[in-house]
Amino acid sequence: MKRHSDEPISADACSVRVVDGDRVDLVRSRMPLEDELVDTAEVFGLMADPGRLRLLIALREGELCVCDLAAVSGLSESATSHALRLLRAHRVVAARRSGRMAYYRLDDAHVRMLLDLAVAHTEHTEAIHPERTGDR
Amino acid sequence: MKRHSDEPISADACSVRVVDGDRVDLVRSRMPLEDELVDTAEVFGLMADPGRLRLLIALREGELCVCDLAAVSGLSESATSHALRLLRAHRVVAARRSGRMAYYRLDDAHVRMLLDLAVAHTEHTEAIHPERTGDR
DNA sequence: TGCATATATGAAGAGGCATTCAGATGAGCC
DNA sequence: GGCTCATCTGAATGCCTCTTCATATATGCA
Numbered sequence: 001m002k003r004h005s006d007e008p009i010s011a012d013a014c015s016v017r018v019v020d021g022d023r024v025d026l027v028r029s030r031m032p033l034e035d036e037l038v039d040t041a042e043v044f045g046l047m048a049d050p051g052r053l054r055l056l057i058a059l060r061e062g063e064l065c066v067c068d069l070a071a072v073s074g075l076s077e078s079a080t081s082h083a084l085r086l087l088r089a090h091r092v093v094a095a096r097r098s099g100r101m102a103y104y105r106l107d108d109a110h111v112r113m114l115l116d117l118a119v120a121h122t123e124h125t126e127a128i129h130p131e132r133t134g135d136r
Numbered sequence: 137m138k139r140h141s142d143e144p145i146s147a148d149a150c151s152v153r154v155v156d157g158d159r160v161d162l163v164r165s166r167m168p169l170e171d172e173l174v175d176t177a178e179v180f181g182l183m184a185d186p187g188r189l190r191l192l193i194a195l196r197e198g199e200l201c202v203c204d205l206a207a208v209s210g211l212s213e214s215a216t217s218h219a220l221r222l223l224r225a226h227r228v229v230a231a232r233r234s235g236r237m238a239y240y241r242l243d244d245a246h247v248r249m250l251l252d253l254a255v256a257h258t259e260h261t262e263a264i265h266p267e268r269t270g271d272r
Numbered sequence: 273t274g275c276a277t278a279t280a281t282g283a284a285g286a287g288g289c290a291t292t293c294a295g296a297t298g299a300g301c302c
Numbered sequence: 303g304g305c306t307c308a309t310c311t312g313a314a315t316g317c318c319t320c321t322t323c324a325t326a327t328a329t330g331c332a
Contacts, residue, residue, distance in 0.1 A: 017203045027194045036258040045184035050177045058163045067153045100299045100308045110257045122172040236278045236329040
């Protein structure tokens with residue numbers, strides 16, 4: 001049932017011992033392609049910064065201009081712009097320009113779902129929470 | 137309808153111009169509490185590393201020992217152990233010990249949902265995606 | 273008891289990332 | 303045209319993170 005080391009383990013099984021080679025091969029076969037996995041990790045990375053996460057959560061309800069996003073997120077306007085640039089580069093948000101204003105909106109259904117799921121989860125724990133006092 | 141600057145904008149409205157104060161206040165009132173938001177960002181951060189993400193995806197199907205996780209993820213066993221330690225510290229995975237082996241499993245329903253959603257999405261786009269070439 | 277195996281840990285180095293500051297672009301207004 | 307306002311950009315800096323190497327713990331086995 002348990003074999004080891006002398007069976008064909010697809011890729012880089014050079015120096016690594018393996019306990020359950022069959023499981024390993026199975027799990028490996030179900031692993032997403034490298035590129036997709038890296039993309040996914042990048043998306044999570046975009047949501048891993050509190051400032052950017054605030055921006056994205058704010059945008060769930062509709063578009064906002066940069067200065068309002070800065071006000072909501074607590075970031076400086078420069079930091080906000082940098083963050084939005086990053087998010088835009090990854091097609092997570094899109095911009096609409098009107099005069100000198102720039103209105104940003106969520107532009108990625110997948111990210112929206114992740115955000116909804118995450119916020120729903122926090123609201124769960126919020127039910128237990130008695131207060132909603134100060135912001136920062 | 138659009139007011140500005142001279143209304144009470146809860147917290148840090150010192151130097152930041154605000155275009156639509158009502159929207160800002162509304163969005164702010166719906167923003168998760170700071171602590172929860174930071175927690176959420178941390179969870180995303182844990183999934184933002186390709187190595188850790190591979191570990192977590194591998195664990196979706198059941199428990200695995202450290203060396204098999206290393207084999208699956210392509211990480212060194214040391215790096216794997218470090219990663220698992222991090223994940224364990226955040227209660228995302230849990231360990232079961234049997235002899236000198238340590239078997240890890242997913243231990244966070246929320247993370248599992250996020251993973252499922254993410255993997256489902258990659259499997260979707262795998263069929264469709266024509267492009268996604270240049271990022272920045 | 274002593275050795276090999278499986279995992280855990282600490283320290284350190286390299287790289288990446290977020291913020292800030294200063295300045296640039298570009299639209300609206302007089 | 304010249305000024306102001308909203309946003310964008312680049313460079314610099316300090317922090318944080320991931321990996322590796324070396325070593326520690328601890329279990330199983332002879």
